[in-house]
Amino acid sequence: MLSTGALREHLLAAGLAGVVATTREASLRSYRLFAARDPRVLMGLDPEGSWGQSELIALMADRCGVSEDPRITSGLDAIDPELTLAALDAFAERLAEAARRRAPVLLGTGHPHRLLGFYGGLADALSAAGCEVLTPAKGRRVDITTRFGLRTHNLDYARGVAMVREPGARSSGCETGAHTHSPLPVRTVLAAAAERGGPLPELVIGDHGWVCGAGQLGFEVVGLADTDDPALFVGQAEGRVSVVVPLDDAVRSDYYRPLTRYVLNRACLSQ
Structure with missing residues (x-):
């Protein structure tokens, strides 16, 4: 089992926390x-508060x-690894509770090139625990709307994890999904399920x-976010x-594997 101390060292060495690449x-x-x-x-959030820049800086600190x-307006951002570890523990508690209830779950990512493996490991473990991993609206x-104009994407799943792909991209479980911040994919998936x-x-x-x-929309949600994702x-x-969970969300995909092991161990879902 990966200890908290070992994971802290990994977070810092891999640039997941500590000084990160986000400027x-x-x-x-x-x-x-x-x-x-x-x-x-x-990203689909309709904030209730005013949230000016000073309030956001205080929140993100x-x-x-x-x-x-x-x-301080330049340089690299920093993430406190203790905050990452505490959030990973809370994340694991939510997974454990879902597994105890054998609750249906949905997993989706706008960072498939980096995070598909992390979420795929969770999907495998939750499925083995009796949770239905939902995959509606495939295709x-x-x-x-992107900075390059309106772009058509198609919903797809790999290892039980939802993503969008550009038309013509390879499918069948590969990691060629598109990067997106849009809430439209999850709205489409939830509407299809309903x-x-x-x-x-x-x-x-x-x-x-x-x-x-x-x-x-009122669903219980847990997730990962970088320092430039205040929503x-x-x-x-x-x-x-x-x-x-605060962390750098764009490091090498294999750097997230220890996080998967840690979360599943904490949730008593290791296979």
Whole structure:
């Protein structure tokens, strides 16, 4: 079993926490856009509070460990590994509870190239524990507005994890899904599940719009987020997101494997 100390060392060595690759400039830009209610960074969340840039910096300092000094405008961001570890423990508790109830679950990612393996390991373990891993709306078209204009995507699943792919991308379990912040994929999946009479997920696991979009609709959600993803942390502060794990969400995919083992061990779901 991976100890907390060993995982802390891994978080720092892999750049998942401590000094991360996300820049202060990128984070501050996201906070400014969020304060302006730009849908690209709201990710499907409809904030109840005003959330100006100063409030967001204070929130992210509290929940992630970034600098709370607004005068620091350049350099690399930092994530407090103790906050990451505490959130991973809370994340594991939610998985354990879902497994005890044999609850239907939905997993989805906007970072398939990096995080598919992490979520796929959770899907395998939850399925083995008796949870139904939901896969509705496979192949359904989703039109997403990007910085390059409107782009057509198709919903797909790999290892039980939902993602979107660009038309013509290889399928059959490969990791060629598209990066997206949009809540439209999870809305499409949930609508399809409702149309066919359920079941609906009792827990949604993921990142970006998969978390914010489902949380805004009232589903219990847990997820991962970087320092430039304030929407998930605002959702948590306002009670629509149960757990957010602060970490760099764009390191090498194999660096997340120890996190999978740690979470499954803490949730007593190791196979």
